Amino acid sequence: MSVFFLLICVSILVAGGFLVAFLISVRSGQFDDDYTPSIRMLFDDTEPSDTASASKTLTKIK
Amino acid sequence: MIKTKSANERIKCFHCGEVCNDDNISVDEKYFCCESCKQVYLLLNENDLCIYYEFDKAPGIKTKGKFISARFAYLDDVSIMAKLVQFNSDSQVNVTFSLPQMHCSSCVYLLENLHRIDPGIIKSQTNFQRREVFIIFDPQKISLRKVVELLSFIGYEPNINLESTTTQKKSNFNHQRIYKIGVAGFCFANIMMLSFPEYFSSGKIEQAGLKETFTWLNLVLSLPVLFFSASGFFISAWKGLQQKYLNIDAPIAIAILVTYARSYVEIISGHGAGYLDSGAGIVFFMLIGRWFQDKTYDSFSFDRNYRSYFPLGVTVTNNGTEKNIPVTQLKKGDTIVIRNEEMIPADAILIGGNANVDYSFVSGENTPVHKKNGDLIYAGGKQMGRAIQLQVAGEVSQNYITQLWNNDIFHQKKNEDKSFIHPWSRYFTLALFTVAAATLIFWWIENPAKILPAVSSVLIIACPCSLLLSATFTYGNMLRIFGKNKMYLKNANVIESLSKIDTIVFDKTGTLTQHNMSNMSYEGTPLTERELIAVKSVVKQSSHPLSKMVASSILIDGQNDIAVEEFKEYAGKGLEARANNLNIKLGSSGFINQSNPGSAPFGNGSQVNVLMNNVYMGKFNVTNQYRDGLKQLVKALQKNNFELQVLSGDNDSENGNLRKIFGDSANLKFEQSPQQKLDFIAKLQQDHKNVLMLGDGLNDAGALMQSNVGVAVSDNTSRFSPACDAILDGKNVRLLDKFLAFAKSGKKIVTASFVLSILYNVVGLSFAVQGILSPMVAAILMPASSISIVLLVSVLSSASARFKGL
Numbered sequence: 001m002s003v004f005f006l007l008i009c010v011s012i013l014v015a016g017g018f019l020v021a022f023l024i025s026v027r028s029g030q031f032d033d034d035y036t037p038s039i040r041m042l043f044d045d046t047e048p049s050d051t052a053s054a055s056k057t058l059t060k061i062k
Numbered sequence: 063m064i065k066t067k068s069a070n071e072r073i074k075c076f077h078c079g080e081v082c083n084d085d086n087i088s089v090d091e092k093y094f095c096c097e098s099c100k101q102v103y104l105l106l107n108e109n110d111l112c113i114y115y116e117f118d119k120a121p122g123i124k125t126k127g128k129f130i131s132a133r134f135a136y137l138d139d140v141s142i143m144a145k146l147v148q149f150n151s152d153s154q155v156n157v158t159f160s161l162p163q164m165h166c167s168s169c170v171y172l173l174e175n176l177h178r179i180d181p182g183i184i185k186s187q188t189n190f191q192r193r194e195v196f197i198i199f200d201p202q203k204i205s206l207r208k209v210v211e212l213l214s215f216i217g218y219e220p221n222i223n224l225e226s227t228t229t230q231k232k233s234n235f236n237h238q239r240i241y242k243i244g245v246a247g248f249c250f251a252n253i254m255m256l257s258f259p260e261y262f263s264s265g266k267i268e269q270a271g272l273k274e275t276f277t278w279l280n281l282v283l284s285l286p287v288l289f290f291s292a293s294g295f296f297i298s299a300w301k302g303l304q305q306k307y308l309n310i311d312a313p314i315a316i317a318i319l320v321t322y323a324r325s326y327v328e329i330i331s332g333h334g335a336g337y338l339d340s341g342a343g344i345v346f347f348m349l350i351g352r353w354f355q356d357k358t359y360d361s362f363s364f365d366r367n368y369r370s371y372f373p374l375g376v377t378v379t380n381n382g383t384e385k386n387i388p389v390t391q392l393k394k395g396d397t398i399v400i401r402n403e404e405m406i407p408a409d410a411i412l413i414g415g416n417a418n419v420d421y422s423f424v425s426g427e428n429t430p431v432h433k434k435n436g437d438l439i440y441a442g443g444k445q446m447g448r449a450i451q452l453q454v455a456g457e458v459s460q461n462y463i464t465q466l467w468n469n470d471i472f473h474q475k476k477n478e479d480k481s482f483i484h485p486w487s488r489y490f491t492l493a494l495f496t497v498a499a500a501t502l503i504f505w506w507i508e509n510p511a512k513i514l515p516a517v518s519s520v521l522i523i524a525c526p527c528s529l530l531l532s533a534t535f536t537y538g539n540m541l542r543i544f545g546k547n548k549m550y551l552k553n554a555n556v557i558e559s560l561s562k563i564d565t566i567v568f569d570k571t572g573t574l575t576q577h578n579m580s581n582m583s584y585e586g587t588p589l590t591e592r593e594l595i596a597v598k599s600v601v602k603q604s605s606h607p608l609s610k611m612v613a614s615s616i617l618i619d620g621q622n623d624i625a626v627e628e629f630k631e632y633a634g635k636g637l638e639a640r641a642n643n644l645n646i647k648l649g650s651s652g653f654i655n656q657s658n659p660g661s662a663p664f665g666n667g668s669q670v671n672v673l674m675n676n677v678y679m680g681k682f683n684v685t686n687q688y689r690d691g692l693k694q695l696v697k698a699l700q701k702n703n704f705e706l707q708v709l710s711g712d713n714d715s716e717n718g719n720l721r722k723i724f725g726d727s728a729n730l731k732f733e734q735s736p737q738q739k740l741d742f743i744a745k746l747q748q749d750h751k752n753v754l755m756l757g758d759g760l761n762d763a764g765a766l767m768q769s770n771v772g773v774a775v776s777d778n779t780s781r782f783s784p785a786c787d788a789i790l791d792g793k794n795v796r797l798l799d800k801f802l803a804f805a806k807s808g809k810k811i812v813t814a815s816f817v818l819s820i821l822y823n824v825v826g827l828s829f830a831v832q833g834i835l836s837p838m839v840a841a842i843l844m845p846a847s848s849i850s851i852v853l854l855v856s857v858l859s860s861a862s863a864r865f866k867g868l
Binding site: 004005008011012015016018019022023026027031032033034035036039040042043044 | 113117167170171174188189190191192236237240241244245248251252255256272275276279
């Protein structure tokens with residue numbers, strides 16, 4: 001029967017691990033925004049070929 | 063006659079989707095409604111960001127008027143910058159802006175790729191629900207002002223005002239709540255698991271000290287629930303008691319305390335396992351209920367005061383040198399410069415320039431007012447046209463419009479603690495103590511040894527949590543359904559206030575009518591095509607808002623602007639010019655009567671008279687565009703015996719049209735000042751009416767506060783809505799009757815679920831008073847009642863919404 005004590009300790013440790021993981025993820029802000037990531041994943045990651053020309057138009061605007 | 067075409071046939075702007083007046087502006091076979099839309103397209107095109115246009119059709123935001131960089135000069139001020147940014151170092155500045163214009167996935171794409179437009183921006187991250195963008199930039203390469211200018215240029219002008227610099231975020235608070243739920247959930251689940259052997263093993267676990275281990279582990283696990291997760295209930299109940307008031311948290315706090323006290327006594331004395339699983343369950347379910355109900359609309363602000371409306375900085379001139387200062391430092395006698403579309407931050411006297419002030423936001427008047435040198439201009443108006451110079455007559459806090467906020471009504475809290483649940487919960491607590499006392503007396507006589515177990519189990523099982531859960535989940539779900547229909551309520555108490563409404567007061571401009579959607583209609587001698595072309599060409603020369611409205615109301619095919627000669631504009635009066643060999647004069651009745659006395663009739667409202675070769679032809683009238691479905695809405699509301707009133711800050715030129723909608727016996731009031739509106743609502747309330755007020759502008763702010771439920775109508779949700787109980791998207795004003803019916807059904811649903819929860823309590827109490835409540839019965843009964851009630855109210859409220867057509 002003494003194996004029960006061990007199993008119970010393990011089970012609570014495992015559950016506690018999940019709790020800690022949950023608390024850390026809340027703290028790091030993973031649950032602050034549950035909508036924008038679903039949009040963000042739709043975008044391609046491709047960077048444009050030349051970023052050098054970037055600020056040209058801006059100077060034109062002014 | 064003026065030709066009209068349906069909107070579908072006309073070219074729509076590739077950038078913002080607005081109907082183009084002509085096809086003059088185009089690049090790469092794409093048409094634009096204005097030069098600024100084209101410029102934005104060019105900028106995006108150059109930076110390979112045109113995918114922007116692929117996620118949503120015409121996602122752009124029309125930037126009204128010309129882009130003026132000087133408007134943001136105040137952002138160079140170090141003290142203002144320090145208030146706005148969150149982190150500031152030599153190589154990195156972090157700042158969060160609120161961008162109410164954000165509306166689609168394209169917006170997210172563009173805003174998160176700002177670094178491709180300007181390499182000075184290191185990172186930008188949006189939060190769509192809060193309508194915020196978090197930007198990290200390199201101050202060596204780009205200034206805060208340039209970042210704001212870039213955002214404004216592409217159509218997302220950040221909402222920077224006095225309010226945003228003084229309020230701080232509350233995200234820490236939200237984290238705290240989630241921690242509490244997480245901890246309670248963890249402890250509840252583990253206590254439950256460790257309690258099962260006790261319930262099902264029929265005594266075998268007594269061996270080897272297993273039972274003792276389980277109960278002691280439960281005790282340890284219950285400590286965080288008691289001291290951390292449940293702390294909110296104790297604090298709230300204690301605060302209520304200090305004010306000699308038994309609030310809704312008091313019975314919960316008592317139930318939790320009794321449950322834990324008895325369980326601990328049992329465990330420590332070795333007599334039993336206690337009710338720790340039920341105890342943790344109560345806390346867990348209650349916390350979830352609270353969280354569900356208090357889920358707020360982050361991107362909305364319901365408690366705005368005048369500080370939210372005024373700009374942060376203003377340009378002050380001193381002997382020809384311009385300087386930007388924060389408006390709070392504005393002193394009497396300062397000379398300020400107000401440019402196109404800028405708001406006048408303080409009551410001031412016009413000393414230079416041609417002022418056309420748009421007061422629609424303050425008074426509800428539709429058309430801009432022309433002001434002469436020396437006129438007093440009230441704060442809150444917006445200049446339309448060229449820059450003007452003003453001398454400040456008083457500080458910002460002493461404005462005519464901000465005076466309204468000194469009214470007591472703005473310092474009262476409404477819709478709090480008057481829910482019908484509160485009296486219920488008090489009766490419930492009373493009944494509970496009566497039952498407990500009766501149990502005590504009964505067992506005193508019968509068998510004093512059973513007093514303690516019986517009385518404490520009465521208090522444990524009769525926890526009002528199912529009672530409370532029914533209300534929190536019903537209203538939480540209803541809030542969600544209201545939100546889905548673009549009616550955003552401040553909190554759940556507003557639903558109850560809505561269900562009691564019997565009188566509805568409408569504002570006119572912006573509420574019944576569409577904002578900035580006035581039509582011009584021509585009446586008089588019909589104009590030939592040649593004459594129309596001439597008139598259109600002439601008015602195109604002028605930047606006066608009425609001229610622009612006339613120009614956009616004349617629809618002629620093709621490209622046919624003609625040369626205009628001898629163009630003269632008389633400020634505040636009218637225009638004079640020659641085109642197509644016609645001498646054309648356009649303007650006010652007084653202006654026309656100067657050259658042809660007695661020809662132009664004086665009338666109500668805004669009009670543009672037309673005089674051609676000194677012959678009076680007719681006039682263009684401004685007519686309001688009423689919202690779709692208004693007539694049906696009014697009919698439906700009248701059928702349900704709501705008393706309807708209209709209060710307008712505008713003149714009575716729309717009287718006839720409004721009577722067509724509201725019927726001849728309607729109560730219409732015109733030229734109402736903000737104070738008069740407030741007083742009118744107060745008078746209705748004195749007659750024991752429950753008033754719902756719908757309004758949009760700053761001029762309705764007082765009335766919205768005074769009314770039982772104040773609904774701010776906004777075509778651009780989250781932008782410029784005065785303090786209110788609810789924000790309603792302008793397109794869904796037509797659903798108002800359905801919203802009211804749905805709110806009424808909420809009370810019925812809560813009452814029905816109360817009955818169910820009382821049934822559960824009767825069953826539980828019948829065990830408890832006999833002193834035979836086993837922990838197992840408690841552990842089954844409590845979650846079962848909570849879950850079944852949550853299910854019942856969610857299904858009922860969703861079904862009711864569908865039935866009501868929402």
